[in-house]
Amino acid sequence: MQRLSIARLLRLALVGLTVALAVIAALGIASLYNARQRYENTLIASSSLATATANLQSAGIAEVEVLRDARGPLAPAARHQASAAYATAAAQATSLAGSDSVSERLLSAQIAAQSRARSLAVSGRFVAASAPSGPLAAARNAAAALQARQLARRETARSKARSDSRRAIILVTIAGLLALAGALALITALVRGMRRPLDDLVRATRGLASGELERRVQPAGPRELQELGTAFNAMADDLSTAQRRIEEERHRLAVTIESLGDALIVTEPASSTIAAVNPRVSELVPELAVGGDVDAEASPLPPLGQALRKEMIVEHHGRTLAVTAAPLGTESDGVVWTVRDMSERARLERAKSEFVATASHELRSPLTSIKGFVELLSRAPQDMSERQQEFVEIILKSTDRLVDLVNDLLDVARIDSDHVEINRRPIDVGEAVREVTELIGPRLAQKGQDLGVYIAPMLPFALADPARVRQIVANLLTNAHLYTGEGGKIHVGVEPDRAWVEIVVADSGVGMTKEETERVFERFYRGRNGSASNPGTGLGLSIVKSLVELHHGQIAVESEPGRGSTFRVRLPAAVPGPESGRSLAAIRGRHVLVVDDEPEIAELIAGQLAPQDVHVTIASSGREALDRLRAEHFDAVTLDILMPGMDGFEVLREIRADPELRNTPIVFVSVFSGQRELAGEWIVSKPIDADELRDVLGAAVHAGRSRVLVVGRQEMRPVLEPALDELGIEHQWETSGPAAARVCAERRFEVALVDVGVRNPQAVLQALDLRGRRLRRVVILFSDDHTPAPPGVRRLGMEVVAVEQAATAVLATLRGDRE
Numbered sequence: 001m002q003r004l005s006i007a008r009l010l011r012l013a014l015v016g017l018t019v020a021l022a023v024i025a026a027l028g029i030a031s032l033y034n035a036r037q038r039y040e041n042t043l044i045a046s047s048s049l050a051t052a053t054a055n056l057q058s059a060g061i062a063e064v065e066v067l068r069d070a071r072g073p074l075a076p077a078a079r080h081q082a083s084a085a086y087a088t089a090a091a092q093a094t095s096l097a098g099s100d101s102v103s104e105r106l107l108s109a110q111i112a113a114q115s116r117a118r119s120l121a122v123s124g125r126f127v128a129a130s131a132p133s134g135p136l137a138a139a140r141n142a143a144a145a146l147q148a149r150q151l152a153r154r155e156t157a158r159s160k161a162r163s164d165s166r167r168a169i170i171l172v173t174i175a176g177l178l179a180l181a182g183a184l185a186l187i188t189a190l191v192r193g194m195r196r197p198l199d200d201l202v203r204a205t206r207g208l209a210s211g212e213l214e215r216r217v218q219p220a221g222p223r224e225l226q227e228l229g230t231a232f233n234a235m236a237d238d239l240s241t242a243q244r245r246i247e248e249e250r251h252r253l254a255v256t257i258e259s260l261g262d263a264l265i266v267t268e269p270a271s272s273t274i275a276a277v278n279p280r281v282s283e284l285v286p287e288l289a290v291g292g293d294v295d296a297e298a299s300p301l302p303p304l305g306q307a308l309r310k311e312m313i314v315e316h317h318g319r320t321l322a323v324t325a326a327p328l329g330t331e332s333d334g335v336v337w338t339v340r341d342m343s344e345r346a347r348l349e350r351a352k353s354e355f356v357a358t359a360s361h362e363l364r365s366p367l368t369s370i371k372g373f374v375e376l377l378s379r380a381p382q383d384m385s386e387r388q389q390e391f392v393e394i395i396l397k398s399t400d401r402l403v404d405l406v407n408d409l410l411d412v413a414r415i416d417s418d419h420v421e422i423n424r425r426p427i428d429v430g431e432a433v434r435e436v437t438e439l440i441g442p443r444l445a446q447k448g449q450d451l452g453v454y455i456a457p458m459l460p461f462a463l464a465d466p467a468r469v470r471q472i473v474a475n476l477l478t479n480a481h482l483y484t485g486e487g488g489k490i491h492v493g494v495e496p497d498r499a500w501v502e503i504v505v506a507d508s509g510v511g512m513t514k515e516e517t518e519r520v521f522e523r524f525y526r527g528r529n530g531s532a533s534n535p536g537t538g539l540g541l542s543i544v545k546s547l548v549e550l551h552h553g554q555i556a557v558e559s560e561p562g563r564g565s566t567f568r569v570r571l572p573a574a575v576p577g578p579e580s581g582r583s584l585a586a587i588r589g590r591h592v593l594v595v596d597d598e599p600e601i602a603e604l605i606a607g608q609l610a611p612q613d614v615h616v617t618i619a620s621s622g623r624e625a626l627d628r629l630r631a632e633h634f635d636a637v638t639l640d641i642l643m644p645g646m647d648g649f650e651v652l653r654e655i656r657a658d659p660e661l662r663n664t665p666i667v668f669v670s671v672f673s674g675q676r677e678l679a680g681e682w683i684v685s686k687p688i689d690a691d692e693l694r695d696v697l698g699a700a701v702h703a704g705r706s707r708v709l710v711v712g713r714q715e716m717r718p719v720l721e722p723a724l725d726e727l728g729i730e731h732q733w734e735t736s737g738p739a740a741a742r743v744c745a746e747r748r749f750e751v752a753l754v755d756v757g758v759r760n761p762q763a764v765l766q767a768l769d770l771r772g773r774r775l776r777r778v779v780i781l782f783s784d785d786h787t788p789a790p791p792g793v794r795r796l797g798m799e800v801v802a803v804e805q806a807a808t809a810v811l812a813t814l815r816g817d818r819e
Contacts, residue, residue: 035168307324
């Protein structure tokens with residue numbers, strides 16, 4: 001049976017209470033009205049009867065007087081009139097006395113006495129009629145009694161009316177109280193009927209909140225409470241199911257975490273204390289355990305700020321570990337650290353890079369011989385048949401492809417090992433594009449492809465390496481050439497774009513799908529149309545992307561199948577500043593010793609420096625160079641590496657060991673610009689770019705030999721300077737931020753060593769302006785065992801090395817072993 005709702009029950013109760021109170025009120029009012037009406041009726045009747053009695057008495061007296069005094073012919077009529085008036089008054093009084101038997105009896109007695117008095121008066125016995133004990137006296141006594149009776153009646157009626165009113169009020173009050181009690185009883189029953197299921201719901205809810213998911217209620221009470229109980233049971237069922245699933249997922253997650261090959265470390269909220277670890281932690285980083293600190297002295301983990309930004313690689317107990325960190329919501333909620341063993345991957349990467357580099361270098365020598373001899377054969381076609389000439393042509397093309405492949409592999413190996421030399425300086429990109437298009441033009445003509453070139457007028461210089469820009473353009477044009485059919489169109493343009501110089505290479509070739517454009521810069525990836533008919537290594541675009549990123553530039557591609565592709569490369573525009581003029585001015589009129597065993601190269605260098613009025617002296621061997629340096633004064637030296645007898649490295653060591661020569665700026669000019677022994681030195685790669693040579697030589701002369709800036713307390717000099725001198729690291733020591741800013745404006749530094757104990761080290765870091773030729777701004781913080789790093793420095797997430805290790809860290813940075 002469906003229960004009524006709470007609202008309907010309350011409505012019915014209120015309606016019933018209202019009806020009951022209305023009935024009681026009506027009955028009470030009716031009772032009061034009846035009592036009042038009875039009183040008024042009695043009052044009227046008694047008053048009328050009293051009046052009628054008085055009239056009757058007056059009529060009787062008048063009749064007696066008429067009977068006694070009337071004489072003459074009119075006497076009968078007067079007597080008849082008096083008798084009629086008395087009879088009328090008697091009849092009226094009789095009719096009024098009918099409601100009261102006592103009054104009727106007294107009235108009858110009065111009328112009877114009046115009748116006797118009339119009879120006596122008619123007979124002439126007036127004295128007897130009016131005697132004290134006569135009928136008239138009896139009539140008067142009866143009339144007086146009747147009047148008294150009426151007064152008594154009125155008093156009785158008044159008392160009864162009061163009594164009836166009081167009774168009615170009492171009855172109404174009692175009935176109202178009974179109705180109110182009934183209403184209260186009804187409401188109490190309703191509340192009790194709601195309270196019991198509500199209490200059950202409250203108890204079940206508390207049990208549910210405390211984890212007793214099996215708690216249920218029996219739906220009872222009004223409809224709303226029944227529905228609420230049913231909903232509660234459904235919610236409890238859902239919670240129980242969800243809890244069961246959560247427990248299952250938690251168990252799976254716990255098993256998964258425990259079986260992970262990565263180490264997981266979770267810290268407590270707003271603390272570096274370790275709250276939980278998985279079993280793998282004991283193998284990879286046994287120093288870290290629950291209750292310890294992730295930033296303890298023995299912890300191999302990097303600073304939190306660095307780990308939050310990117311994956312950090314650390315070496316620990318012969319393992320290569322990749323460390324990342326992620327906040328659990330916010331850093332105040334705790335941090336989860338992930339430590340992955342990358343040792344095997346790092347070993348394989350090193351082996352791969354070494355193999356590619358070694359194989360590429362080893363292949364270059366035989367390929368050079370093959371290419372040279374094949375070219376010699378191709379120059380003597382008269383000694384070969386047509387078929388042999390065709391074979392030679394095929395061998396030459398295959399050799400060119402192998403040379404391109406080896407060069408690409410070498411570039412990839414250099415990029416992987418971060419040994420790519422990027423010598424950025426202001427260059428005319430338009431000129432580089434013209435050079436490349438002139439070289440690649442014949443290849444395009446073989447397929448009948450139309451090449452359009454547009455160089456915007458008033459094109460600003462770009463801050464880039466000219467050789468690498470030529471490589472970027474050549475790779476993009478080669479890619480367009482390979483994937484564009486015969487008679488297709490290729491366009492290359494250079495235009496300014498605000499703070500960028502944009503290179504656009506577009507073709508009308510096969511185009512690419514969206515999926516292909518997403519993978520086009522992957523190594524060894526070739527589009528669906530890449531085949532033997534379209535030869536390529538799949539490395540060109542990958543190398544382009546890496547070179548663009550090394551220039552801090554941007555690259556994008558737009559393509560549609562069948563509608564060609566458009567590659568856009570944006571290189572930073574060069575901002576004119578005082579450095580370009582000062583570098584060239586630094587070598588004007590200087591004396592430079594050019595050391596190279598090839599006279600043609602030495603003369604080429606001399607000719608490239610002539611526009612700056614540089615006085616050049618040529619030495620063809622290392623021994624001759626040292627003799628001239630000790631005999632004459634030179635402002636700078638250009639030095640080749642591969643020379644017979646004493647090579648460039650030996651010359652460098654001799655110069656650095658001589659106190660008189662050690663400050664001489666040296667610029668290496670060699671094809672081996674990627675040698676690790678040259679890290680931290682000024683380098684110009686062969687083939688030589690004249691602008692690059694003048695710019696680098698001017699920078700070397702302008703900067704001098706102080707390549708490292710040290711900002712530290714005076715008391716740290718006796719500890720640090722001997723180690724720097726022992727390693728042969730040229731440096732300059734300053735003690736404050738303003739002094740560091742001043743010397744940075746005057747000279748070029750590549751690395752800065754900053755003591756965290758100096759006053760306001762954050763201001764010192766902001767004042768540093770390292771303008772050396774390195775691609776990255778390198779700052780190393782060091783400290784003694786007693787001075788903690790200020791909070792501001794710790795928030796930067798920079799590593800702080802011990803002062804005893806600072807010199808070694810600088811040397812590793814200059815050699816490229818350390819970022």
